[in-house]
Amino acid sequence: MIPFNYTVKNMFSRKMTTLLTVLGIGLVVFVFAAQMMMTSGLKRTLVSTGSDYNVIAIRKASQTEMQSIITLEQASILSAEPEISRSSDGTPLFTKEIYVVINLTKRDNAGNGNVVVRGVGPKSMELRPQVKLMAGRMWNPGSSEIVAGKSLAERFKGCGIGETVRFGGRDWTVVGVFDAGGTAFNSELWGDIDQMQNAFDRPVFSSLTFRLADPATFEAMKERLEKDPRLPLDLKREKVYYAEQSRAMSSFIGIMGTVISIVFSLGAIVGAMITMYAAVANRTKEIGTLRSLGFSRFSILNSFLLESVLISLSGGILGLIASSFMNFVQVSTTNWDTFSELAFSFAITPQIIISSLIFALFMGFIGGFLPAVRASRLKIVDSLRAV
Amino acid sequence: MFVIKLIIRNAFRHKLRTFLTILGLALAVMAFGLIRTFITAWYSGADAAAPDRLATRSAVSIIFPLPLAYKEQIEKIDGVEEVTYANWFGGIYVDPQNFFANFAVDPPTFFKIYPEYLVKPEYMEAFNRERNAAIVGTKLADRFSWKIGDQVNLIGTIYPGDWPFVIRGLYTGKDETIDETAFMFRWDYLDETMRQTMPGRAGQVGWYVIKISDPNRASEISDKIDSRFDNSLAETLTETEKAFQLSFVQMAGTIIAGLQIISGLIIGVILLVLANTMAMSARERIPEYAYLKTIGFRSFHLVGLVGGESLFIAGLGAVSGLIFLYLVSKPIAIAVATFFPVFKPQPVTLILAICAAAVVGVAAAIFPVTRAVRMKIIEGLRVVE
Numbered sequence: 001m002i003p004f005n006y007t008v009k010n011m012f013s014r015k016m017t018t019l020l021t022v023l024g025i026g027l028v029v030f031v032f033a034a035q036m037m038m039t040s041g042l043k044r045t046l047v048s049t050g051s052d053y054n055v056i057a058i059r060k061a062s063q064t065e066m067q068s069i070i071t072l073e074q075a076s077i078l079s080a081e082p083e084i085s086r087s088s089d090g091t092p093l094f095t096k097e098i099y100v101v102i103n104l105t106k107r108d109n110a111g112n113g114n115v116v117v118r119g120v121g122p123k124s125m126e127l128r129p130q131v132k133l134m135a136g137r138m139w140n141p142g143s144s145e146i147v148a149g150k151s152l153a154e155r156f157k158g159c160g161i162g163e164t165v166r167f168g169g170r171d172w173t174v175v176g177v178f179d180a181g182g183t184a185f186n187s188e189l190w191g192d193i194d195q196m197q198n199a200f201d202r203p204v205f206s207s208l209t210f211r212l213a214d215p216a217t218f219e220a221m222k223e224r225l226e227k228d229p230r231l232p233l234d235l236k237r238e239k240v241y242y243a244e245q246s247r248a249m250s251s252f253i254g255i256m257g258t259v260i261s262i263v264f265s266l267g268a269i270v271g272a273m274i275t276m277y278a279a280v281a282n283r284t285k286e287i288g289t290l291r292s293l294g295f296s297r298f299s300i301l302n303s304f305l306l307e308s309v310l311i312s313l314s315g316g317i318l319g320l321i322a323s324s325f326m327n328f329v330q331v332s333t334t335n336w337d338t339f340s341e342l343a344f345s346f347a348i349t350p351q352i353i354i355s356s357l358i359f360a361l362f363m364g365f366i367g368g369f370l371p372a373v374r375a376s377r378l379k380i381v382d383s384l385r386a387v
Numbered sequence: 388m389f390v391i392k393l394i395i396r397n398a399f400r401h402k403l404r405t406f407l408t409i410l411g412l413a414l415a416v417m418a419f420g421l422i423r424t425f426i427t428a429w430y431s432g433a434d435a436a437a438p439d440r441l442a443t444r445s446a447v448s449i450i451f452p453l454p455l456a457y458k459e460q461i462e463k464i465d466g467v468e469e470v471t472y473a474n475w476f477g478g479i480y481v482d483p484q485n486f487f488a489n490f491a492v493d494p495p496t497f498f499k500i501y502p503e504y505l506v507k508p509e510y511m512e513a514f515n516r517e518r519n520a521a522i523v524g525t526k527l528a529d530r531f532s533w534k535i536g537d538q539v540n541l542i543g544t545i546y547p548g549d550w551p552f553v554i555r556g557l558y559t560g561k562d563e564t565i566d567e568t569a570f571m572f573r574w575d576y577l578d579e580t581m582r583q584t585m586p587g588r589a590g591q592v593g594w595y596v597i598k599i600s601d602p603n604r605a606s607e608i609s610d611k612i613d614s615r616f617d618n619s620l621a622e623t624l625t626e627t628e629k630a631f632q633l634s635f636v637q638m639a640g641t642i643i644a645g646l647q648i649i650s651g652l653i654i655g656v657i658l659l660v661l662a663n664t665m666a667m668s669a670r671e672r673i674p675e676y677a678y679l680k681t682i683g684f685r686s687f688h689l690v691g692l693v694g695g696e697s698l699f700i701a702g703l704g705a706v707s708g709l710i711f712l713y714l715v716s717k718p719i720a721i722a723v724a725t726f727f728p729v730f731k732p733q734p735v736t737l738i739l740a741i742c743a744a745a746v747v748g749v750a751a752a753i754f755p756v757t758r759a760v761r762m763k764i765i766e767g768l769r770v771v772e
Contacts (some may be wrong), residue, residue, distance in 0.1 A: 011641070016666050016754075024659040027652055038645075059547060066450060067545045084768065103448040111637055114448055167447055200451075232547075236594075253642065260649060263418040264656065270411035270662045274404055276665050281401075334638035339450070380477065 002295055002303040010279065010307055018311060021275045025060065025315025025321065025363055028261070028268040033323035033356045035257025037332070039250045041347035046246045049183035050239035053215055054127060056232040057208040064245065064338050065099035065206040070233065076206055083221045085213040087126065088202030092210065095123040098196050099152065099206035101340045102167045104156045113341040114334060115156060116188040117146075117167065119196030131185055132291055136161045136176030139192055146191035147176035149345035155332055168199030184242065187332070187343050197339075209238065245337040252336075265363050268315075276308050280375040284305025287375055293386055303377035308368020309361055316360025323356075324348055388603060390688075393561060394695040395667070404664060411660040412704025412747075413711055415653050416740050418571075420712035421719070422650040423736040426643055431729040433632035438602040440500065441609055442631035443595040449475075449634075452591035453621050455578075461597060466608045468600050471496035474577060474593035478541030478570075479529070487527055489541060489570035491577040500598050503561040510535075510556025518576050520555035523705030524567035526724055528557055541570075546577065547685050548584070566728040569727040596628065654743050656765060657704070661751040665697050676759045677767025686760045693759055694752040701748030705740055 012019050050056075057078060058068035075096050084092040098119035103112050125131055139145035155347070158165035163175050172191065180186045180331045197203055212218060215237075222235045236244075280287070285302055332343040399405055427434075446453035452474070461470050474491040494515050498506055506514075514520045523533065533539060541550045541624060552559050552572055561568050567734065574592070582589040599608050609625035616623045626634075669676075676689055712732055720730040 017663055020659050020663040024656055024663075027655055027659070031649055031652060061479075061542055061544060061547065063483070063544050066486075101448050101450050103446075111640070112634065114638075168624075174396070200447075256642075256646070260418065260422070263421075264653070265420070267411050267415045267653075267656045267660060270407050270414065271656075271663060274411070274660070274664055275408050277403060277407070325567060331641050333641035336638065339638075 002290065002299050004306075007231075007303050007307045010047070010283070011310060012262070012280070014282075017275050017278065021271050021311050022315040022318060024271040025268045025312050025360055026318035028264045028363070029151070029316045029319025029360050030322045031264055032257070032261040032359055033320055033348070033352055034326050035253060035261065036352045036355070037323060037326055037346040037348050039073045039253050039257070040349050040352065042250055042335075042342075043243070043246045043346045044261040044347050045182060045342070045344040046184055047239060048181070048244045049185060050237070050242035051128070051211075052237065052239055053211050054209055054238035055212060055218060055221075055235055057210075057231075057235050058206070058241075060232045060234050062234070063093070065097075066101060066339060068206050070096075070205040072205070073236040074231055074233065075191070075205055077193040077228075078208055079210070081321065083212055083214070083217045083224070085121070091123075092305060092313050093123055093127060094208065094210040095127055096193065096205045097121065097124065097207050097209065098193055098204070100196070100200055100202075101338075104158065104165065106155055107157050113156065113161075113332075114339055115152060116338070117196065118190050118339045119193035120190050121193050124209075127166045127211055128180070128185065130183060131178050131180045133176050134179045136174075139175055141192055142195070143192075144170050144172050144195060145175045146172045146180050146189050146297075147346075148174050149186040149190075150177055150179045151186040151330070151332065152189060152341075153177045155341075155343065165189075168196070170199055182345065184245075184342055186372065187341050208233075213347050231354050245335060248336040249333075261359075265359070269294050269363050269367040270362060272308055272312060273371060274309070276304060276340050276368045276371035277374070279307065280304065280371045283375075284378065284383045284386040288380050288386070291378075291380045292384065301313060301372045304372035304375045305365065305368050308372065309364040312360045312364025312367070316357050319360070320353060344372075352365075390691060390695070394692060394699055397692070398696050398699050399670075404667070408660060408664040408700055409704045409707060411425075412657050412701065412744070413708035414488070415657040415660070416705050416708025416744065417711040417715065419650050419653045419743070420732055420736050420740055422646050422653070422710065423739065424712075424716060424730060425627060426646060426650075427733050427736075428457070428723075428727040428730045429639065429643060430564065430633075430636055431564060431727070433629050433636050436504070436567075436627070436629035436632050437503075438605070438629075439599050440625070440628040441549070441597040441599060441605060441612070441625050442628050443597060443612055443623050443625040444593070444631070446613075447623040448526050449594065451621070452593055453595065455590045457595065457616065457621075457623070458592075461595060461612055464608065464611050466599050466604050467597055467613075468599065469496060469500055469598040470595055471500045471594045472574065472592040473497065474574065475593075476541070476546065476572075476577070477544045478546075479544060479678070480539065481542055485531070487530075487568055487570055488566075491574040492571045493574045495759065497540070497571070500596055503565050504558045505561060506556055506558045509590065510558075513555040514573070515605055517553065517555055518573060518579075519550075519552050521552040521570060521572040522556040522558055523554055523570045524555070525559050526567040526728065527570060527765045528554070530568070546581065546588075550580075560728075560750055563731075564729050568724075568728060594631075597625075637713075654747065657701075657743070658747045658750055660753065661697065661701055661704070661747055665751045665755045666694070667757055669693060673759070673762060673767050676762060677764045680764050680767070689759045690756050693756045697752035697755075698745065698748035701744040701751070701753065705744035 054366045062068040079092050087093055100117050101114045102117055104115045105112050153159045161174055161177050164171045225231050326346040327348050330345045335342040445453055458470050471493050475493055476489045477491050514522050539552050573719045578589055605627050612625045613623050716732055723730055
């Protein structure tokens with residue numbers, strides 16, 4: 001076998017060319033990893049929003065809370081179900097909420113965005129333990145006060161603490177900012193349900209959320225209640241409900257990202273091929289020497305292939321390092337499934353690291369294969385004669 | 388003439404390498420073109436908006452309806468020619484995956500205000516006659532193989548229930564920029580059904596579209612409409628149809644921005660591939676440059692020689708990439724027709740690609756050129772292969 005050292009040293013014999021190839025592959029791996037990080041960040045945000053213990057009910061066939069309408073009567077029937085867990089004071093852990101979308105202007109005047117306003121009840125906070133007030137206070141009942149999610153407070157005009165925002169014919173003062181730990185609630189405005197119902201003139205609810213005493217009872221409960229003609233509702237585990245909201249966006253980003261990565265990778269493979277063909281051409285004489293020393297055709301092939309794979313692996317690592325900085329980047333976009341603004345961060349996962357490296361190795365292997373075959377097929381006499 | 392010949396000969400000295408370089412550039416230029424085309428396709432709805440149309444929606448957000456009674460009041464405002472209205476129905480055909488736009492529209496006025504939707508008179512007549520008639524775009528009808536007279540049921544998401552419709556007509560676009568994938572049905576069918584099942588939700592429209600007599604008065608008329616409903620229960624926001632459309636298009640603003648960054652990165656890939664090739668060629672030809680200098684060629688000759696070769700290869704790459712782009716955009720346009728009615732490379736994309744290739748050609752030559760120019764003759768001649 002040709003020493004590994006020989007292969008490594010060859011990489012550095014032509015620094016400029018190696019560097020340019022590494023950069024090219026790095027760029028491709030960066031784009032490949034970044035698009036996957038975007039999808040995984042979106043999914044992570046939505047999946048973590050829901051809890052395994054909570055169940056959400058919306059009107060049948062309404063897809064999301066936005067289209068859903070639930071009457072007070074339906075809400076009272078559901079709240080009496082025995083599977084619902086109870087607080088220490090004996091009342092069910094059950095909340096009726098209203099969900100509307102309003103149009104607000106972004107702080108940097110970068111246009112408008114649709115923002116979720118959620119009218120919540122006294123049990124809403126207890127049902128979402130991840131939601132914690134980080135500044136200010138909760139609203140006073142009966143007043144036009146609201147609290148804003150952290151991401152929203154940063155991005156939208158009027159949503160910071162002490163500021164006011166106008167909707168539903170009133171000015172609302174933001175008295176607190178809450179952090180919901182990287183969940184979708186961070187992109188919402190929360191206020192008192194009674195005030196919201198008045199302001200929007202909607203004496204109905206959008207969704208009902210409750211905690212199960214035992215999560216395993218969900219299937220049986222769902223089956224029983226969906227047969228109940230008094231409750232035209234869809235029951236979903238909260239986690240499933242939120243996870244489903246990432247569907248349209250993540251499949252869109254996934255398809256776009258894959259297509260772009262494939263086309264990009266073709267460019268990088270061609271780049272690796274050019275480099276490796278040039279390496280073979282430049283080292284023809286060395287190859288002849290190695291062969292006459294007794295190294296087999298196979299070990300020549302191996303050595304060149306290894307060099308190409310090493311170059312692409314360096315590119316892959318470089319691309320991953322660059323993309324891991326994206327982990328600190330938060331983006332905000334309209335989630336098509338809910339028609340409203342959602343802030344999320346890029347998220348790198350072990351799986352993304354592994355697939356990016358495999359992708360890089362693959363590019364190096366494909367790009368280096370033909371040149372390595374050419375090197376291994378050179379005749380000793382011809383290659384020694386080369387000038 | 389001689390110089391050009393030399394440049395071309397030089398470019399093809401390593402046939403395989405030059406071929407691969409051109410291939411790499413062509414692929415990247417094609418990808419650049421596809422992304423740009425995609426972005427234009429995304430904005431095509433807004434580009435098709437007419438300047439003499441305004442849209443009025445609830446000031447709170449598009450999900451809040453407006454009373455039907457506003458129609459008469461808007462019609463009275465000076466400069467308003469015709470008013471129509473529509474509701475987003477958001478119905479599902481069998482499975483949520485089969486997404487398409489479906490609206491309830493006001494039969495007598497809608498197609499008057501949207502002359503770009505061409506409907507045959509007999510279809511129009513059937514639409515006006517039958518309460519649950521629907522008119523659909525030809526592309527949408529093709530997608531689900533619907534024929535005139537077929538019954539199509541939509542499951543309501545916003546308006547609960549199972550809604551039966553009968554396809555009574557097709558529409559085509561005036562030209563290829565018009566979306567032919569929408570499903571329109573009669574607003575009164577929606578309203579009468581709501582009146583029976585949920586009376587509180589009857590008499591409400593999603594938005595108004597207003598045809599005005601003079602596009603130059605758009606902002607003045609918008610202000611008049613909005614101030615008419617100031618401090619009412621349903622305040623309005625009126626904007627040009629283009630702005631209205633853009634507010635939907637921009638829901639993907641972040642993704643579009645990401646794509647724009649990626650299309651910039653592609654230029655980087657092109658640059659790396661070409662710079663690599665040029666650096667290699669220049670390194671191999673150092674002795675030649677020394678000979679040329681010895682014979683009396685000046686620095687600017689070398690600049691022309693190396694730069695010319697770089698530009699030549701970049702040009703070939705860009706041209707082949709654009710040819711690829713045209714070849715692939717046809718089948719892609721057919722594949723994505725249901726989402727993007729208009730998917731066609733724009734002239735500006737071609738110009739941008741050529742400009743990018745020229746910049747890349749120059750940039751890739753900088754390193755080899757400086758090397759050739761700075762090199763002392765004696766060093767160049769001393770190089771041994």
